[in-house]
Amino acid sequence: MSDALLSSASSAGTLLHNPDFRRFGLARFLTGIAYQMQAVAVGWFVYDLTRSALALGLIGLASFAPAILGALVTGHVADTYDRRRIAAVAYALLTLSSLALTALALAAHAPVWPVYALMILTGTARAFANPATQALMPTLMPREQFGTAIAWNSSIWQSAAVSGPALGGLLYALGPAVVFGIAAACFGLAAVAIGRIRPRLAAAPGRGPVSWATLLAGLTYIRSQPVVLGAITLDLVAVLLGGATALLPIFAQEVLQVGPLGLGLLRSMPAAGGVAMAVVLAYRPLVQQAGPRLLIAVAVFGLATIGFGLSTSLPLSIACLFVTGAADMVSVYVRQSLVQGETPDAMRGRVAAVNTVFIGASNELGEFESGTLAALIGAAPAVVVGGAATMLVAALWSRLFPALRRRDRLIA
Structure with a gap:
């Protein structure tokens, strides 16, 4: 060892x-x-x-x-x-x-x-x-x-x-x-x-x-930290565009034809992938190349989402959802480490509150975006488009936030 x-x-x-x-x-x-x-x-x-x-x-x-x-x-x-x-x-x-x-x-x-x-x-x-x-x-x-x-x-x-x-x-x-x-x-x-x-x-x-300055200090701090701002907004946009959870009932019934039991299995796969990756990271934590690995994880999330959208096989769909959960866990791990590690203790509550709103908004709005796009072009095309958009966002964020792309140590 x-x-x-x-x-x-x-x-x-x-x-x-x-x-x-x-x-x-x-x-x-x-x-x-x-x-x-x-x-x-x-x-x-x-x-x-x-x-x-x-x-x-x-x-x-x-x-x-x-x-x-x-x-x-x-x-x-x-x-x-x-x-x-x-x-x-x-x-x-x-x-x-x-x-x-x-x-x-x-x-x-x-x-x-x-x-x-x-x-x-x-x-x-x-x-x-x-x-x-x-x-x-x-x-x-x-x-x-x-x-x-x-x-x-x-x-x-x-x-x-x-x-x-x-x-x-x-x-x-x-x-x-x-x-x-x-x-x-x-x-x-x-x-x-x-x-x-x-x-x-x-x-x-x-x-x-208490003043507006103290209440808005979390937002002000995040805006002043390019690495933290890049990590939080990257997660927001990626989940907003690439989430497929809201459309799983359609895939279970019309694409894969697996019924309620299959739907339950599909819904559990992202979390199962997240658990598996979290255990790996607990024993093999990321130490170096934190920024590049975050961007790669988001790109992998998008690629696996595309695979799920194109799949007509239950085992392949399960595997793709498992990978999305594992990739998302890498993103969560890096983002939370950066947010909690970079933020002074006196600011952590306010920054965490903003981070919580970003996460919740991405999930709620992501389901709305997926449903709206699926109503326009169909469920499978909507998931594929969302996955492709997520990969483009990862590439775009590497240009917009060079400090995040160059970040090496996870905990400075």
């Missing part, structure tokens, strides 16, 4: 023996499982109540709107108060929201409007939790372990993304109240786990006067 591999394995082992990182990872897994299970159950529950496609769309709007509307405030709060307590309170609110959903599911004739109100509460709690937890993680380990920590954290989240929907669908057969109740228990345990963390660094840099 080479010295580099021994060093990487030693770093991963040291990190996994860190009790605070284990508590953080447990909280992330529990909340990830709960989010995914609850998303499946809420969708089915609302559709059972309304039989309306528009009602389903409003769930996503109610959940994501607080992150957009409150991004400046949530980031400022994460940089002003104890991030550990912010996350614990947010998870406690998620627990209460899930308990209220449980009560609604047990009611004989539940109206639908309280579900939307609870989705707004859920979205608000997540809007505060996301920047707080993103900014908290780098305070739990030495700087040289950032890359490994991000890989493990991503692996934990992707594992929840793989298992959560299936578990939620399975438990829904016992009734929506069962899913919501288990989600409440997961959120509650996560609140306890995150509350027991003792960061190596102070989690609250200190309070100061």
Whole structure:
């Protein structure tokens, strides 16, 4: 075994023996499982109540709107108060929201409007939790372990993304109240786990006067850092153009003809590829040529998307989706390492809040873009065009952001 591999394995082992990182990872897994299970159950529950496609769309709007509307405030709060307590309170609110959903599911004739109100509460709690937890993680380990920590954290989240929907669908057969109740228990345990963390660094840099300058400091900082700006916008545009997730039901039914079981398999493949790559990166973290590898990963994502769009074979389609997940994980790994490694601790919450909005917007708008383009030219051509556009974006960003293209060390 080479010295580099021994060093990487030693770093991963040291990190996994860190009790605070284990508590953080447990909280992330529990909340990830709960989010995914609850998303499946809420969708089915609302559709059972309304039989309306528009009602389903409003769930996503109610959940994501607080992150957009409150991004400046949530980031400022994460940089002003104890991030550990912010996350614990947010998870406690998620627990209460899930308990209220449980009560609604047990009611004989539940109206639908309280579900939307609870989705707004859920979205608000997540809007505060996301920047707080993103900014908290780098305070739990030495700087040289950032890359490994991000890989493990991503692996934990992707594992929840793989298992959560299936578990939620399975438990829904016992009734929506069962899913919501288990989600409440997961959120509650996560609140306890995150509350027991003792960061190596102070989690609250200190309070100061609130002004537009302090609220906009995250955006201002990102604009002043070409490497960070390039990495965040590259991910935004690539996911916006190259995402095929929203069109998977069409491919499963009309192109591959594999039915609901095949659709579930297709949906799980990007996450499975992400988990596999995250484990590799945890033990073999990227150290050099960070910028070029980020650009290559985005280009590979686009190429695999083209392959999926052209495929009429289930095994080939599965392989292409697996590669998209693995390539996207490399992009996430490099982007998160750059964002968290380059950003001063006093700014991490505000930068993380902006980053969260970019990620969420790319997913939401990407689904809209895919559906609109598919309605105009067909599902398969839309996916192929999106993949080709993603590859062009990778080439264009290498010219627009030379600092990103030349970036060697992942953690400066």
